[in-house]
Amino acid sequence: MNNQMWWRGAVIYQIYPRSFYDANQDGIGDLPGIISKLDYIASLGVDAIWISPFFKSPMKDFGYDISDYRDIDPIFGTLADFDELVIKAHALGIKIMIDQVLSHTSDQHQWFIDSREDQTNDKADWYVWADAKADGTAPNNWLSIFGGTGWTWDPRRQQYYLHNFLTSQPDLNFHNPEVRKAVLDNVEFWLKRGVDGFRLDAINFCFHDAQLRDNPAKPKELRTSIGFDEKNPYAYQYHYFNNTQDENLGFMEEIRSLLNQYPGAVALGEISSEDSLKTMAEYTQGDARLHMGYSFDLLTDNFSASYIKQVVQTLESRVSDGWPCWSISNHDVERVASRWGGYESKCFTKMLFAMISSLRGSICSYQGEELGLTEADIAYEDIQDPYGITFWPQFKGRDGCRTPHPWQHDAENAGFTQGKPWLPVSKDHYAKSVDVQDQSSDSVLNSYRHFNRWRKEQPTLRYGDIEFIEVQDPILAFVRQFEGDKLLVCFNFSDKAQTIALSELTKNGESLTEVLGHKLTSGTIVDGNLQLPAFGCYYSKL
Structure with missing residues (x-):
């Protein structure tokens, strides 16, 4: 790259x-x-x-x-x-x-300070302003992520402004x-x-x-x-x-x-x-x-x-x-x-x-x-x-x-x-x-x-495609592939050791050619099975 x-x-x-x-x-x-x-x-x-x-x-x-x-x-x-x-x-x-x-x-940005002054200033349409409904309530039912209505009444503008977050975080009008x-x-x-x-x-x-x-x-x-x-x-x-x-x-x-x-x-x-x-x-x-x-x-x-x-x-x-x-x-x-x-x-x-x-x-x-x-x-x-x-x-x-x-x-x-x-x-x-x-x-x-x-030394992990292998929880297994190289990757999401047959991981007839060793590669192959300790990892070239 x-x-x-x-x-x-x-x-x-x-x-x-x-x-x-x-x-x-x-x-x-x-x-x-x-x-x-x-x-x-x-x-x-x-x-x-x-x-x-x-x-x-x-x-x-x-x-x-x-x-x-x-x-x-x-x-x-x-x-x-x-x-x-x-x-x-x-x-x-x-x-x-x-x-x-x-x-x-x-709401302390100069754009908003200007915008809220009246409905005719140069920044009047820079935020999302809307008139109240006939009964004085907010323009619609939109809510704020931080709780309550997404609209706040501004007495200067005599309009509501939109805020998807805090009332002090008015939304800009990107239609402008x-x-x-x-x-x-x-x-x-x-x-x-x-x-x-x-x-x-x-x-x-x-x-x-x-x-x-x-x-x-x-x-x-x-x-x-x-x-x-x-x-x-x-x-x-x-x-x-x-x-x-x-x-x-x-x-x-x-x-x-x-x-x-x-x-x-x-x-x-x-x-x-x-x-x-x-x-x-x-x-x-x-x-x-x-x-x-x-x-x-x-x-x-x-x-x-x-x-x-x-x-x-x-x-x-x-x-x-x-x-x-x-x-x-x-x-x-x-x-x-x-x-x-x-x-x-x-x-x-x-x-x-x-x-x-x-x-x-x-x-x-x-x-x-x-x-x-x-x-x-x-x-x-x-x-x-x-x-x-x-x-x-x-x-x-x-x-x-x-x-x-x-x-x-x-x-x-x-x-x-x-x-x-x-x-x-x-x-x-x-x-x-x-x-x-x-x-x-x-x-x-x-x-x-x-x-x-x-x-950083594994381009297959950094750039390769991914294909998941159909195995049951708590095992996550997939193959990463890049420019002809294939890498089998397995994880044990459990706090107990797990065993899985290699035939479930290599259903296309591939063989494991090289275990990529690093401090986290803790799985081992025994009698045709991959044995993963609690929270174990395994990386091997196919």
């Missing part, structure tokens, strides 16, 4: 900057903190880092409410810090991807071509500063139904859409009209057209729709839309070999020439080490990363995943996430996966800061600190490093 295709099969390490490392000791992580840890990041063997928002913001949603797309919030540093980060990361062979939150802004141009100009500002790509937040939310039609009700038995359940009334609707509109495909093409002017620059779209796998396929189709997409299908509580197989096979049947990106952890969901079983087993977390890294696609790996961090238990008085505050106690929010990265087991706040951290460091994370795991060749951290280095 040439350098412009670096993203195919890449491992992208997500950094949540508030919680990575605090260089100025004010309790909040920052860009200089990331710079100081670039050698650590390089040691992980990842291809790129994706940095969650660091732009100017009132921080109502911790940076996903942007008030200035072209400047750094002072709590994170300066533009000069960012430029230094890009230069030093590139010198280490690390690509830089940054978040772009395009569908909405902060001036808005699309201004948004793309902001994107290009960062391309000119040397970024290699973007993670596009909630990218299917850019357009809304211009007729403002009501969303239809969802039957009770179907209120289990990915990411939402009956704790949140958002699950009570089919969200056919407040997001994922056909017009958005044209905007994806506008984004790609801009990126094509900067060779090697890529776009990764976050997609959450009624049928996210279908939307992923549409948004990554051909060479005219996004380079990659990821959904929340593997960010749920569902953990079984059959579920992983079903999700990937469904996407593969639809995606044709598109390219997926897989993720099992991020800043919005419970950490995978807890969410998928809570096993106190290093083998479990090692197997999970090997599994996700062996699927066809690229990988987003969230900070702390390389340490096997579990979900932190946050007391109510320490909760910062507005989502958690609204839905407490049934849902505690997203703070449990956002706590500070532990660097040193015997230091205050695990070496993250000498100040009071914005979230407390989990007492369970000290023993998993970087300094502890650095010293153990068998640690989750060193296995993560080893696997990434080994995988």
